[in-house]
Amino acid sequence: MKRVLTVFLTIVMLFAIAGCSNSGTTANTPQKPAESPKAEKIRIALVLPATVDDMAWGQSMVEGLKAVQKSMGEDKVELATSEKLGNAVDAGAAIRQYATQGYDIILAHGSQYQSVLGEIAKDFPKTTFAYGTGFTTGPNIFAYDPQAQEGGYLLGMLAGKMSKSGIVGIVGPVESGDAVKYNYGVQQGVAKAKSDVQTRIAYTGSFNDIVGAGNLAKTHISAGADFLTGSSQQAVGALRAVAETEGKYWLSTDMDQSSLAPNHVLASQVYNWEKVATKIIELRKQGTLGGQRLSLNLADGTIQFKYNEKLADKVPAEVKAAIEQAKQDIVSGKVKVELPKK
Template identity: 45%
Template sequence: MKRMKFLSKFIMGLLMFVSVFTFFGCGKKAEESSSEAIKIALILPSTIDDMAWSQAMYEGAKAVQEKLGEDKVELKFSERLGNPIEAGVALREYASEDYDIVIAHGAQYESVISEVAADFPEVSFAYGGYGVKADNVFGYDVDAHEGSFLLGMLAGLKTKTNIIGIVGPVAAGESIKYNSGFIQGVKYVNPEADVRIAYTGSFGDTVAAGEIARTHVNAGADILTGTSQQSVGAIKVVSQYDGIYWFGNNIDQTVLAPNSILACELYIFEGLISQFVEKRAAGVKGGEGFHMTLENKMLDLTFNDELKDIFTGEELEKINVAMDEIKTGSRKVEAIVK
């Protein structure tokens, strides 16, 4: 009997131990599952160090990773995928590897995003446009005309020759919006200024951009601006001339020509990507679009501290007033001037 009682107590104790072990084991698994890193992938048309469009997106993603923690955000990227067909292959690979958010950084990816997103409904996709209407696709657009209006004001106030040159990539998308806002800003403060635009027909042709910049300077332009990764070539040419200045965009490009770049419009993609992460965490995989604006702090201006004294206090105050008006909606800047 004693032996039977001993065995009975032993079995009961063993069952209790197993129950406790199972309970804590399951709790640990749930904790590990809830703390899994969100996986983000970037499809970039150029490189993460292009000093323009792609670098701005990459730095935004890195900022999100640093803010949330590297253990919470896994980040991968693919560069030099300006060709939508090649980008489509990478999109499918990332989706097949169970990435949560895949961002194709540009408007040129619209058709391939539409195709791939339909095959991977659990993955959130994002791209620079609004044409794709799907529950797992986020669209985004940079209202570059808002910040460029302010740069245009600065250019109109500081030009001495009244000739200003724009080095454009292609007459479409974010680039044409930037040009539009810049021209409006120039004309607002200096109606007599002559703003001249020439396009290379490419986003990455730095040689052609440099040639156009030189043509502008030789024609009398003393202030230039331009967009996309090709602008690096134009900035290099501008830096060869004394008294010729450049207004940049996408990121702070001052390091490229510290004696020539006066100010830059910043595209702050950290705020945009944070929106994607928050929406997905709330169970929203897509179906929404986002505008990057001055008001929501996804756009901003930065000045070259070494050259900021070129502007008077009165001129800078005009910029601050105009910025506040744009933020509140009391000043309307047209995205495209016909």
């Protein structure tokens, strides 16, 4: 017993010593906001509500930032990420820590971070903060807002024109935010393409229940849907369920999910976060630390509509042409995709 205790005690001591020697260095670094925003290396921190590999909202941003890093040079951009901070308490601590450590740009990638950013940003006037989906800005806060309905509209048209059963199914998470915008866009697109094609929406009531999403997709299919779509990180569950049945297609949003089911993902709405992040970096270099609402849309290419190349020949030329026309109309402002008004 005594010997065991001695061993344990020794380990504790070792840890304590290691702790003391290290805490000396860590304790001194922080508490100093970024000195010069014009520093050569730009440091970007990302706070995610879900995971970095969710094949949706989170991963699309991670890959966008990696692309920025690649194009600007590994030595010019430093990236740090914290994930699974769905609750604003932990996210707030993470954001403040990043700000204290002198990160130049802090991206809080969720609509739930609006309040907490507003509070922290005041204490770090030289740091750039950005969050979305949102609209409230501050002197050093950007808010970004993907017009998910625009890509949804084009995907809806595609589904409406190509559906054989006349039923398009949406597997929704929680009826709010981007999911509503996207679903609303899909509905309008389907209706535009063919008035007698139905759009059916069902929700799981969760953002990350992939089993539930898969099950809703199966239910949609057994009730006749042959084109399905849906947003949030649970969408991959629905996608996988679609991939089990021949002749059923999935339309993905946020990012291109065709790698998961190359024979079933027909087209995608892709958010080009690289462009958004680059814009924020440029604005910061010019001295604009925030205060702008950055809209992601088809017009400036921050939202892209992509066919899955492997399946592109399944889409008839006239359908492609009609969608291209609709895209031009949205870009030129001739067609306005509505948003729900309560």
